[in-house]
Amino acid sequence: MSAIHARVDVDLGDRSYPILIGPGLLADPEAWRPWMRARRAAVVTNETVAPLYLKALGEALGACGTAIVPIVLPDGERFKDAATLNSVFDRLMDGGCDRRTPIIALGGGVVGDLAGFAAATWQRGVPFIQVPTTLLAQVDSSVGGKTAINHPRGKNMIGAFHQPGLVLADTATLDTLPARELAAGLAEVIKYGLIRDTAFLDWLDANLPALLRRDREALAWAIRRSCEHKAEVVARDEREADLRETLNLGHTFGHAIETAAGYGNWLHGEAVAAGTVLAAEMSARLGWLAESDVARVRRLLGAAGLPLEAPALGTAAYRDLMAHDKKARDGHIRLVLLRALGQAVVTGDYPARVLDATLEECTGHA
Amino acid sequence: MSAIHARVDVDLGDRSYPILIGPGLLADPEAWRPWMRARRAAVVTNETVAPLYLKALGEALGACGTAIVPIVLPDGERFKDAATLNSVFDRLMDGGCDRRTPIIALGGGVVGDLAGFAAATWQRGVPFIQVPTTLLAQVDSSVGGKTAINHPRGKNMIGAFHQPGLVLADTATLDTLPARELAAGLAEVIKYGLIRDTAFLDWLDANLPALLRRDREALAWAIRRSCEHKAEVVARDEREADLRETLNLGHTFGHAIETAAGYGNWLHGEAVAAGTVLAAEMSARLGWLAESDVARVRRLLGAAGLPLEAPALGTAAYRDLMAHDKKARDGHIRLVLLRALGQAVVTGDYPARVLDATLEECTGHA
Numbered sequence: 072m073s074a075i076h077a078r079v080d081v082d083l084g085d086r087s088y089p090i091l092i093g094p095g096l097l098a099d100p101e102a103w104r105p106w107m108r109a110r111r112a113a114v115v116t117n118e119t120v121a122p123l124y125l126k127a128l129g130e131a132l133g134a135c136g137t138a139i140v141p142i143v144l145p146d147g148e149r150f151k152d153a154a155t156l157n158s159v160f161d162r163l164m165d166g167g168c169d170r171r172t173p174i175i176a177l178g179g180g181v182v183g184d185l186a187g188f189a190a191a192t193w194q195r196g197v198p199f200i201q202v203p204t205t206l207l208a209q210v211d212s213s214v215g216g217k218t219a220i221n222h223p224r225g226k227n228m229i230g231a232f233h234q235p236g237l238v239l240a241d242t243a244t245l246d247t248l249p250a251r252e253l254a255a256g257l258a259e260v261i262k263y264g265l266i267r268d269t270a271f272l273d274w275l276d277a278n279l280p281a282l283l284r285r286d287r288e289a290l291a292w293a294i295r296r297s298c299e300h301k302a303e304v305v306a307r308d309e310r311e312a313d314l315r316e317t318l319n320l321g322h323t324f325g326h327a328i329e330t331a332a333g334y335g336n337w338l339h340g341e342a343v344a345a346g347t348v349l350a351a352e353m354s355a356r357l358g359w360l361a362e363s364d365v366a367r368v369r370r371l372l373g374a375a376g377l378p379l380e381a382p383a384l385g386t387a388a389y390r391d392l393m394a395h396d397k398k399a400r401d402g403h404i405r406l407v408l409l410r411a412l413g414q415a416v417v418t419g420d421y422p423a424r425v426l427d428a429t430l431e432e433c434t435g436h437a
Numbered sequence: 438m439s440a441i442h443a444r445v446d447v448d449l450g451d452r453s454y455p456i457l458i459g460p461g462l463l464a465d466p467e468a469w470r471p472w473m474r475a476r477r478a479a480v481v482t483n484e485t486v487a488p489l490y491l492k493a494l495g496e497a498l499g500a501c502g503t504a505i506v507p508i509v510l511p512d513g514e515r516f517k518d519a520a521t522l523n524s525v526f527d528r529l530m531d532g533g534c535d536r537r538t539p540i541i542a543l544g545g546g547v548v549g550d551l552a553g554f555a556a557a558t559w560q561r562g563v564p565f566i567q568v569p570t571t572l573l574a575q576v577d578s579s580v581g582g583k584t585a586i587n588h589p590r591g592k593n594m595i596g597a598f599h600q601p602g603l604v605l606a607d608t609a610t611l612d613t614l615p616a617r618e619l620a621a622g623l624a625e626v627i628k629y630g631l632i633r634d635t636a637f638l639d640w641l642d643a644n645l646p647a648l649l650r651r652d653r654e655a656l657a658w659a660i661r662r663s664c665e666h667k668a669e670v671v672a673r674d675e676r677e678a679d680l681r682e683t684l685n686l687g688h689t690f691g692h693a694i695e696t697a698a699g700y701g702n703w704l705h706g707e708a709v710a711a712g713t714v715l716a717a718e719m720s721a722r723l724g725w726l727a728e729s730d731v732a733r734v735r736r737l738l739g740a741a742g743l744p745l746e747a748p749a750l751g752t753a754a755y756r757d758l759m760a761h762d763k764k765a766r767d768g769h770i771r772l773v774l775l776r777a778l779g780q781a782v783v784t785g786d787y788p789a790r791v792l793d794a795t796l797e798e799c800t801g802h803a
Binding site for chain 1: 476519523526527530533535536537554557558559560561562583585588590591593594595596597598677760761763764765766767768
């Protein structure tokens with residue numbers, strides 16, 4: 072009997088897939104059995120996660136008749152690069168992985184993004200399964216098929232859309248998650264409330280303490296609600312026209328912070344939090360948010376233990392880094408801003424001086 | 438007035454695109470104008486092709502209001518690798534190329550495969566245009582959306598399906614094509630006859646001398662007929678289930694030859710020719726082809742100036758290299774063979790001793 076607490080379906084026609092959420096799933100052969108037909112599967116993970124979960128995953132798959140080819144990478148955003156990707160290809164070649172061999176990502180966002188890109192491009196595409204072990208990956212990066220590696224000068228610049236066939240979110244893995252990583256995941260949870268769900272924002276106001284003490288029920292609900300939002304957005308706009316871009320609230324500023332600081336010095340969720348404050352501040356300067364709304368954004372992110380202040384890179388450096396954002400068109404920066412709490416828009420139609428004023432007034436005072 | 442001699446459409450729903458065939462097209466603003474809206478385009482080419490055609494292409498695009506970002510790579514199959522791909526990404530970043538900037542491949546199969554893979558993965562996919570300047574690229578590799586780079590131990594192991602929005606085959610570029618490259622292209626032309634068109638085989642028997650002296654009418658017909666076959670196969674089986682795999686006649690043997698010899702020492706078309714002889718010999722040993730059919734295959738490829746004899750790598754080495762082929766399943770080699778001239782099949786269901794006998798008896802006697 073399997074401990075699946077919730078199932079959220081991502082509706083993409085003949086590429087639809089489920090997100091299964093529950094404690095202990097990754098080690099449960101019954102959870103795997105309906106999805107696993109292959110004689111072997113490559114498991115991409117990292118040096119931190121492997122000692123915790125690789126053995127249990129291998130045994131569960133073994134009980135389904137699937138042998139694993141383990142591929143253990145160094146841990147960290149700075150390894151989400153072309154060199155590490157090539158090492159994965161070498162191991163896939165060594166392991167005799169062919170066009171039908173699934174690649175399973177066991178880890179957080181970095182592992183999922185890189186393993187997903189390997190799955191998108193190995194032999195022009197092989198089956199892919201996400202087993203996210205961080206809150207950030209469970210609520211956001213494992214769902215929706217975005218895969219990528221970083222370019223030295225731009226985050227996620229090289230990648231592909233490649234949907235998984237299954238996302239298996241084992242909530243028990245959050246027990247071992249460092250507090251800093253838990254907070255980073257909450258940045259993306261709060262994001263869903265800010266861009267499209269004020270009722271969820273209210274729930275978060277009340278339940279952040281429970282989430283921080285890792286209350287299982289609270290976490291399960293936050294993950295489920297986040298996945299429902301992500302699934303709905305992705306089903307309506309898989310390839311990122313406008314709607315899906317709203318999921319990037321805080322990310323244009325955030326990617327600039329991550330790139331400037333050197334990959335891995337800010338966690339992705341931390342940079343998104345500081346970027347979300349900037350997006351809220353800019354929205355206020357455009358007359359869209361009240362000061363009290365901005366204060367609420369700061370309070371929520373602060374209560375989650377996230378940094379609120381972006382570093383002082385200088386306005387010119389921010390502009391230059393942000394012009395490389397994938398939403399940019401002919402060097403003009405398009406931003407996700409808030410018309411109101413719960414209502415995000417993507418726009419390049421703002422006065423340049425408002426962006427400059429926001430960057431000047433709201434970065435680097437910490 | 439534009440010199441478009443033929444148009445072949447690849448029918449893929451909302452991703453359909455035309456192949457325009459004619460002399461002088463790449464330098465003709467009128468040929469480009471209906472397809473070119475972008476303010477800038479990246480042009481990926483190589484050191485051999487750039488001096489011949491880059492200026493003319495840039496001027497034609499300039500007349501349409503499109504500035505080019507030239508990216509000139511070293512020439513040769515051994516540069517179809519991860520390092521060269523990364524250099525393309527660096528130049529795209531330097532050139533401010535964003536998600537809407539088309540990438541244009543100006544060159545042969547190597548340039549098209551690598552530029553296409555860059556287009557498939559830069560910012561998770563940007564528009565792509567093929568301007569093939571070799572016969573092989575015009576009749577085969579520029580059409581159908583297969584893009585790839587090589588792994589050191591396996592050809593085209595890393596790639597994606599990414600259809601171009603336009604293929605512009607300028608037949609005047611064949612005037613400058615080295616004779617060895619012309620012959621290599623004829624290997625793929627002959628392939629279409631062997632796998633699905635005996636009337637075209639008859640035409641080739643009669644017209645190979647005209648093709649070799651670069652008779653414009655003969656070349657234009659061979660290109661058009663080849664593109665019609667490719668377009669039909671790709672429209673029916675874009676992602677390579679069974680039908681599209683038949684286009685790989687001679688390629689499983691051929692890729693082994695290319696990989697073993699070191700990329701670039703055999704031209705792709707040369708390796709395909711020698712591989713096609715092996716496929717025909719094996720088909721004869723299975724009782725499917727008559728000796729006279731095999732003789733005809735040898736005569737056609739030989740008349741085109743192509744090598745007929747695969748190198749003596751040893752049976753074990755061939756088997757090992759071929760087991761990495763993308764058609765292989767769990768290490769078992771699937772092959773494109775000929776039930777009859779004009780009738781290809783893909784099968785893994787053959788006695789191992791027949792493959793071994795073919796490799797033993799038909800390689801390395803030159």
